[in-house]
Amino acid sequence: MFLRVTSEDAHGDGKGGEARRGGGRTRLIRAAGALVACGFVLAMAGAGWAYWHLNQNIKSVDIDGALGSDRPARTVTTPAPSASASPLPSGALNLLVLGSDSRSGRANAALGGGDSSGARSDTAMVVHVDAGRAGATVVSIPRDTLVTRPSCPLPSGGTTAVAYSSMFNSAYSVGGPACAVKTVESMTGIRMDHYLEIDFSGFAKLVDTLGGITVTTDQDIDDDKSHLHLRAGTHRLDGEQALALARTRHGIGDGSDLGRIGLQQKVVKALLEQIASSKLLTDPTALYRVADAITGSLTTDTGLDSLPELVRFAQSLQGLTSQNMKTVMMPVVPAASDHDRVVAKEPAASTLWESLR
Incomplete structure (x- = not known):
């Protein structure tokens, strides 16, 4: 069985081929975006779990x-001036x-x-x-x-x-x-x-x-x-x-x-x-x-x-x-x-x- 490819199929009709290639790129970008988003969510979840775990570790x-x-009496000290809103x-x-x-x-x-x-x-x-x-x-x-x-x-x-x-x-x-x-x-x-x-x-x-x-x-x-x-x-x-x-x-x-x-x-x-x-x-x-x-x-x-x-x-x-x-x-x-x-x-x-x- 042979598949006949016409010149229009091979080179596009000026619209269809470009649309298919554009659609492929769009799907690729969407897939990459989804992977990045998933990675971000997993990283945030991991960071959240790590924070919770370390915080729960501490006994008081x-x-x-x-x-x-x-x-x-407590030692009374005067903190040094600081431009920070919350100085150490x-x-x-x-x-x-x-x-x-x-x-x-x-x-x-x-x-x-x-x-x-x-x-x-x-x-x-x-x-x-x-x-x-x-x-x-x-x-x-x-x-x-x-x-x-x-x-x-x-x-x-x-x-x-x-x-x-x-x-x-x-x-x-x-x-x-x-x-x-x-x-x-x-x-x-x-x-x-x-x-x-x-x-x-x-x-x-x-x-x-x-x-x-x-x-x-x-x-x-x-x-x-x-x-x-x-x-x-x-x-x-x-x-x-x-x-x-x-x-x-x-x-x-x-x-x-x-x-x-x-x-x-x-x-x-x-x-x-x-x-x-x-x-x-x-x-x-x-x-x-x-x-x-x-x-x-x-x-x-x-x-x-x-x-x-x-x-x-x-x-x-x-x-x-x-x-x-x-x-x-x-x-x-x-x-x-x-x-x-x-x-x-x-x-x-x-x-x-x-x-x-």
Whole structure:
């Protein structure tokens, strides 16, 4: 069977061929437009889901509601003039940052969280950010410090009794974040503007998501309890190793909490340096993974419990680098009643807190 093609069919009659070709182009343009529109809708849906997921990740506690007005006064700062309709906050502020050895969850237990009976504040740091937010002082509080723990509200209702010569980290165990904040404020006379807490598995996941951190140790570390064995020198650590370094104490110094604090401060600085060196703003996938790791393990006060608030807070700190961060430990001396515990060394401790008000 043969198909006969006439010259009119082949070359068009001046209208039909052009119409068919024009129709083809129109259909092609419409199809391309539909694909673009579908892609846009899917991208918006994906962005919406990502926003919802990150926002839902964040856990919070109402510190202000729990503690009421029985607290030190807030630091009053005058913001610098700005042409922006909504300038970023630039005043000085104080944060209590806790690393929690939570027992809840399989991931935390696998990293040394123990049974599921509770949690302790394994790491405690008061972070004072200077006005202008380009410099900061990080003060570590030894968890074995004996303090007067004030009466604290309990999540289940009621209050705890005042406890004298109580270990600092018992505040979190007894009354949770609100009691930890109230104890720090009682010790320092400084209002904590915000509260941040990260747990075992969250910290390890964050380090892994960033591709590890680089830390230099000044001495060999052999700690069977934290499963960490490192020669003195520079090391690239994954999440589990970084967590072990922040928790180790039996393989260094006298085995007390004081030796561990220096390592914790090294780890914090290394983490900040890794975040600063990562090109997260040019890699949306990497940025999302880091944001997911942070928000998924974070507990905040209600002033930072949404994604917009956290982003705004982070943007206000964009000028802060590890080089502009001073790390110190609260001055302490061995306790007379128990040489395995420490107490604040006075007047040095009071002088330090006064300098941060």
